[in-house]
Amino acid sequence: MKRAASPVAAAILVGSLSACVSALREPPSAVELAGPAPSSAVDVGRLLAEAEGAFAERTVGSVRNAREAWLAAAAAAPSRPETWIGACRANVWLAGHEGDPAARDSAALEAVQAGQLCAQAAPADTACSYWLAVALGVQARERRSTGHDALPRMVALLEQAAADRPAMEHAGPDRVLALVLLRAPGWPTGPGDPDRALEHARRAVVLAPEYPPNRMCLAEALAAVEEREGSREALASAAELAREWKEAGHPDAEEWLAEIDSASRNGW
Numbered sequence: 001m002k003r004a005a006s007p008v009a010a011a012i013l014v015g016s017l018s019a020c021v022s023a024l025r026e027p028p029s030a031v032e033l034a035g036p037a038p039s040s041a042v043d044v045g046r047l048l049a050e051a052e053g054a055f056a057e058r059t060v061g062s063v064r065n066a067r068e069a070w071l072a073a074a075a076a077a078p079s080r081p082e083t084w085i086g087a088c089r090a091n092v093w094l095a096g097h098e099g100d101p102a103a104r105d106s107a108a109l110e111a112v113q114a115g116q117l118c119a120q121a122a123p124a125d126t127a128c129s130y131w132l133a134v135a136l137g138v139q140a141r142e143r144r145s146t147g148h149d150a151l152p153r154m155v156a157l158l159e160q161a162a163a164d165r166p167a168m169e170h171a172g173p174d175r176v177l178a179l180v181l182l183r184a185p186g187w188p189t190g191p192g193d194p195d196r197a198l199e200h201a202r203r204a205v206v207l208a209p210e211y212p213p214n215r216m217c218l219a220e221a222l223a224a225v226e227e228r229e230g231s232r233e234a235l236a237s238a239a240e241l242a243r244e245w246k247e248a249g250h251p252d253a254e255e256w257l258a259e260i261d262s263a264s265r266n267g268w
Contacts, residue, residue, distance in 0.1 A: 021143070023136050023150035027116040034074040034087075044080070047073040051086050058251040060097055066090045074117075081125045084118035087111075088131040095138045108142040111135035126164040130173055133157035137180065151190050154180055162200070171207035174200040175217050182224055194224040212242040212256050216263070223268045231268050235260060 027033070051069035054062045070086035077083060091111035098104045115132030122128055133154045140147035158180065161173035181197035184190040201221040204214040215238035222231035239260045246253035 021145040021149065023139065023146040023153060024112070024116065027113045027120075030074065030078040030117055030121075033110070033113055033117065034071040034078065034083075036075065037078075038072075038076055042072070042076040044073045044077045044083075047076070048082065048086070051090075055086075055090060055093075056251055058093070060094065060099075063090050063093050063097070067094065074114075078117075079121050081118050081122035081128055084114045084121060085127050085131050088114040088118065088135055092131070092134055092138050095142060101142075105142045108135070108139040112139050126161045127168060129157045130161040130165075130168060130176075133161070134176060137176075148190075151180070151184050155191050162203075166203070167207055170211035171204035171214055174204040174207065175214055178204065178217050178221055182220055194221065197221045198225055210241060212238045212245060212253070212260075215241060216256070216260060219263065219268055228268075235263055235268055 031037075047069050051066045051073065053066075054069060055066035057063075067087055067090035070083055070090060073080070074083035074087060088111050091107040091114060094107040095104050095111060098107060112132070112135045115128065115135040118125065118128035119132060136146075136150040136154050136157075140150040155177065158173050158177040161168065162177060166173060178197045178200035181191060181193045181200065184192040186192035198218075198221040201214070201218040205218050208214055215234050219231045219234035219238060222228075222234060239257065242253050242256040242260060246257065
């Protein structure tokens, strides 16, 4: 059962927040999560290439394999942040696509843990901040009691990423921040703010105008402030771009188109 069309959508909270449980706990050690360091030399570069290749296939089985390859790389080189970022990315995707609720919950928790270990390994690496924010959102979707605590952490991490590396992940920090501000409860319960969301959505489009999810985000933000014509235009341009990406073979394009179709039918 598919739960979300992309890590962007997967990261976003919706609805009211109830009981408060800490979104971040002491993570397991690198050895506990990734396993002990191998007894002999390991070609970490080969493991990373294998992981990227498996992840590109975007099936549950292939992404599980990618996760294992990234964790094997992390066991061999725990100080390299790209190993933990990869494990976080894989778990974020699996949390949106695993059929079993327990598997989704486990993937969401492991995504947060990998994000935390990334931040420990490379405190100054903005990609660690970005993916930890995404992971917190996924966890909050699966464990709603963590949402209240997760929201301010997500906003702070994404604002940091947007300031430090705005172009990363096709303007991911601004795009995800816009969606958080759109879908989170508003004051006094949460940070939801459609006007601020629209600012970040527009910035994402300026930074990466050819990336379909940025146009999708802009369409949602415009709809939230009752700019219906602009929203429809943004959604139409997102669909056109997504079809181009599909023709080019991008593995997420089919899901983007499905999300756009759903948005169109819901009256954006």
